[in-house]
Amino acid sequence: MKNNVLVVHGGGxxxxxxxxxxxxLAQAKESDRIxxxxxxxxxxxxxxxxRFLDLLEFAGDEGKKLLSTPGTAIGSSRYALEEEDYxxxxxxxxxxxxxxxxxxxxxxxxxxxxxLARALGTDSDIKVAGIPKTIDNDIGITDHTPGYGSxxxxxxxxxxxxxxxxxxxxxxxxxxxxxxxxxxxxxAASALARKNKGDAPHLIYLPERPFKExxxxxxxxxxxxxxxxxxxxxxxxxxxxxxxxxxxxxxQTGRSVYYGDVGAYLAQLVIRKLGIKARxxxxxxxxxxxxxxxxxxxxxxxxLAGREALKAAMxxxxxxxxxxxxxxxxxxxxxxxxxxxxxMLTERTMPETYINDRGNDVTEAFAAWCRPLTGxxxxxxxxxxxxxxxxxxxxG
Amino acid sequence: MKNNVLVVHGGGxxxxxxxxxxxxLAQAKESDRIxxxxxxxxxxxxxxxxRFLDLLEFAGDEGKKLLSTPGTAIGSSRYALEEEDYxxxxxxxxxxxxxxxxxxxxxxxxxxxxxLARALGTDSDIKVAGIPKTIDNDIGITDHTPGYGSxxxxxxxxxxxxxxxxxxxxxxxxxxxxxxxxxxxxxAASALARKNKGDAPHLIYLPERPFKExxxxxxxxxxxxxxxxxxxxxxxxxxxxxxxxxxxxxxQTGRSVYYGDVGAYLAQLVIRKLGIKARxxxxxxxxxxxxxxxxxxxxxxxxLAGREALKAAMxxxxxxxxxxxxxxxxxxxxxxxxxxxxxMLTERTMPETYINDRGNDVTEAFAAWCRPLTGxxxxxxxxxxxxxxxxxxxxG
Numbered sequence: 001m002k003n004n005v006l007v008v009h010g011g012g013x014x015x016x017x018x019x020x021x022x023x024x025l026a027q028a029k030e031s032d033r034i035x036x037x038x039x040x041x042x043x044x045x046x047x048x049x050x051r052f053l054d055l056l057e058f059a060g061d062e063g064k065k066l067l068s069t070p071g072t073a074i075g076s077s078r079y080a081l082e083e084e085d086y087x088x089x090x091x092x093x094x095x096x097x098x099x100x101x102x103x104x105x106x107x108x109x110x111x112x113x114x115x116l117a118r119a120l121g122t123d124s125d126i127k128v129a130g131i132p133k134t135i136d137n138d139i140g141i142t143d144h145t146p147g148y149g150s151x152x153x154x155x156x157x158x159x160x161x162x163x164x165x166x167x168x169x170x171x172x173x174x175x176x177x178x179x180x181x182x183x184x185x186x187x188a189a190s191a192l193a194r195k196n197k198g199d200a201p202h203l204i205y206l207p208e209r210p211f212k213e214x215x216x217x218x219x220x221x222x223x224x225x226x227x228x229x230x231x232x233x234x235x236x237x238x239x240x241x242x243x244x245x246x247x248x249x250x251x252q253t254g255r256s257v258y259y260g261d262v263g264a265y266l267a268q269l270v271i272r273k274l275g276i277k278a279r280x281x282x283x284x285x286x287x288x289x290x291x292x293x294x295x296x297x298x299x300x301x302x303x304l305a306g307r308e309a310l311k312a313a314m315x316x317x318x319x320x321x322x323x324x325x326x327x328x329x330x331x332x333x334x335x336x337x338x339x340x341x342x343x344m345l346t347e348r349t350m351p352e353t354y355i356n357d358r359g360n361d362v363t364e365a366f367a368a369w370c371r372p373l374t375g376x377x378x379x380x381x382x383x384x385x386x387x388x389x390x391x392x393x394x395x396g
Numbered sequence: 397m398k399n400n401v402l403v404v405h406g407g408g409x410x411x412x413x414x415x416x417x418x419x420x421l422a423q424a425k426e427s428d429r430i431x432x433x434x435x436x437x438x439x440x441x442x443x444x445x446x447r448f449l450d451l452l453e454f455a456g457d458e459g460k461k462l463l464s465t466p467g468t469a470i471g472s473s474r475y476a477l478e479e480e481d482y483x484x485x486x487x488x489x490x491x492x493x494x495x496x497x498x499x500x501x502x503x504x505x506x507x508x509x510x511x512l513a514r515a516l517g518t519d520s521d522i523k524v525a526g527i528p529k530t531i532d533n534d535i536g537i538t539d540h541t542p543g544y545g546s547x548x549x550x551x552x553x554x555x556x557x558x559x560x561x562x563x564x565x566x567x568x569x570x571x572x573x574x575x576x577x578x579x580x581x582x583x584a585a586s587a588l589a590r591k592n593k594g595d596a597p598h599l600i601y602l603p604e605r606p607f608k609e610x611x612x613x614x615x616x617x618x619x620x621x622x623x624x625x626x627x628x629x630x631x632x633x634x635x636x637x638x639x640x641x642x643x644x645x646x647x648q649t650g651r652s653v654y655y656g657d658v659g660a661y662l663a664q665l666v667i668r669k670l671g672i673k674a675r676x677x678x679x680x681x682x683x684x685x686x687x688x689x690x691x692x693x694x695x696x697x698x699x700l701a702g703r704e705a706l707k708a709a710m711x712x713x714x715x716x717x718x719x720x721x722x723x724x725x726x727x728x729x730x731x732x733x734x735x736x737x738x739x740m741l742t743e744r745t746m747p748e749t750y751i752n753d754r755g756n757d758v759t760e761a762f763a764a765w766c767r768p769l770t771g772x773x774x775x776x777x778x779x780x781x782x783x784x785x786x787x788x789x790x791x792g
Contacts, residue, residue: 013564162685
């Protein structure tokens with residue numbers, strides 16, 4: 001008898017969320033035990049409303065489009081499931097012959113995943129597994145999450161490009177705002193833009209450290225006087241020493257936070273307090289939807305996570321999330337199965353060893369950890385201004 | 397006797413500004429009459445300070461990096477030249493054996509170009525020519541300017557990606573802010589993101605039409621109720637019916653304007669007046685520095701403009717700017733030489749025929765004009781939500 005699979009997406013998308021869905025389809029296609037792979041259309045609400053589409057017919061060439069489709073092809077939701085919702089799911093799953101339920105999402109979705117696994121019980125013949133996904137990289141235990149590598153590559157490349165732009169006409173301070181909620185992982189990845197001394201980013205501010213306005217202004221002033229053009233990368237989630245956001249969120253409903261414009265606020269601060277020209281850029285969700293700056297490593301790992309989750313469920317595992325364990329030596333990860341109660345609603349932020357003492361930069365340890373995730377083939381710019389400067393120095 | 401060339405960059409960069417510089421180098425290399433191609437380091441100030449670097453040694457493989465280097469490799473400036481500056485230039489040019497001066501920039505730079513040509517006089521053996529460059533596409537006479545095609549491709553692709561993201565989790569209004577100063581050309585190009593009915597962008601607001609808050613809120617409300625997720629693309633330069641910017645510029649010095657955050661303002665308006673969740677994205681200068689989203693057509697034409705400017709100067713032309721004339725039929729442009737006084741400080745905005753009646757969208761005539769400039773190979777996304785919806789409709 002064939003068994004069916006159900007895939008559910010939760011929360012906001014990443015550049016490789018659909019790549020994990022492709023991984024599930026590819027794995028299912030290789031098995032003769034799978035009858036249908038249902039996508040829950042519109043997230044967990046889609047389960048309760050029985051909005052199911054069998055995706056297995058798209059496992060071939062048409063489905064390969066999933067690798068380069070941003071967003072989520074089956075939709076998502078932020079619907080907060082209640083106790084009774086979990087109980088209501090079992091008869092629906094049985095009605096559709098679903099034996100394997102795969103939740104793909106962040107720590108909120110892993111919470112739902114764990115609760116459904118608990119409601120069904122470990123002895124149930126219906127198995128539930130989680131596929132991690134978040135640009136924020138704030139899920140515990142796993143070395144990193146699918147989606148983060150692409151967000152990191154986006155911010156690194158964008159910082160390098162904005163750096164080249166600002167260096168061309170060095171007359172202002174440019175604040176680049178990065179996503180990541182309460183975790184600085186994305187913001188920190190901007191450091192990978194540096195190739196030569198003096199390259200952007202010149203300052204990096206993370207939500208893990210209280211933001212000190214005076215130190216920020218001191219640092220900006222000193223750099224502006226020296227370089228003319230300064231690039232600052234600041235996290236949307238910056239807080240002051242009391243833990244209060246430096247810009248109040250626009251609004252907040254449950255786990256969904258719409259952050260205030262931190263970049264615009266800091267630019268205004270530079271203008272008002274230092275009298276220096278400043279502007280801000282806030283690519284925002286452009287950075288989690290960019291296919292051109294998808295990390296090839298991230299995409300490969302996202303496919304792997306989808307495959308491994310189905311494999312685990314078919315092997316009888318339930319209440320687990322797939323994670324990555326980094327191997328010693330040259331970059332290599334091994335997929336692992338993490339008991340889901342270890343990651344439900346945890347929020348992993350950056351460790352102190354990845355942040356410099358002054359709290360305005362990251363350490364080389366962070367860069368070494370992050371670099372392979374971006375699959376970065378470093379851009380190779382030519383800078384005649386720098387060549388001229390060096391020749392003049394040689395003459396002087 | 398060999399003659400030398402001087403290239404000067406003015407104003408903000410584009411994604412293909414350095415490609416035009418490459419074009420000048422490639423053209424110079426093919427001639428046995430050129431001795432050196434000096435780059436004025438740091439824009440027109442670089443002329444007065446005699447900050448010159450001979451770039452001809454980089455005309456080979458190393459110089460090819462110019463094609464994918466954002467910003468300007470020789471630097472730029474916003475230095476406002478005075479009458480005496482133009483008079484001071486001739487002895488400097490003669491000292492370095494410079495016979496051909498090429499200014500690469502927008503309408504402000506073309507003004508400088510024209511003034512130097514006038515100061516030298518048409519009979520002078522020193523010839524001055526302009527290479528157009530602006531993401532804003534606001535230079536007169538020419539069909540379009542190098543730099544615009546890439547900015548258009550960036551906004552089109554980004555709108556498609558943000559559209560896929562918002563459609564995945566359709567719970568808010570997303571305002572994407574586009575650059576372009578007083579001209580809506582870039583904002584308008586977002587329309588190229590549409591492939592199927594209902595695709596983003598759902599509303600487009602251009603500075604050519606007075607922004608009417610009430611109509612905007614009406615349109616957003618109707619779309620939100622119908623779609624759940626709405627993508628609005630708004631120009632940084634939006635003005636009300638009195639011509640006052642809807643958000644005051646952060647500051648303005650001469651021709652340099654730092655626009656206020658129009659996207660953030662409109663998002664706040666949606667939240668406050670309609671009680672609908674909204675957020676804004678402002679990629680800003682990321683959109684003029686993106687190499688991944690460079691238009692191949694734009695890059696090719698930028699190289700051509702550089703080549704043609706040197707060719708014109710070597711043929712004895714002075715006080716002209718290279719422009720593009722579009723040929724009838726399949727997309728094809730012909731380089732033309734435009735008397736520079738026709739483009740000095742003009743500002744070309746979008747014609748009425750490119751804007752719809754309500755002023756919240758562009759016309760198909762605009763899209764047909766714009767499409768070939770982006771060199772767009774359309775992204776091909778897969779959308780299971782849409783497939784599901786159509787199947788349900790078929791059943792219902």
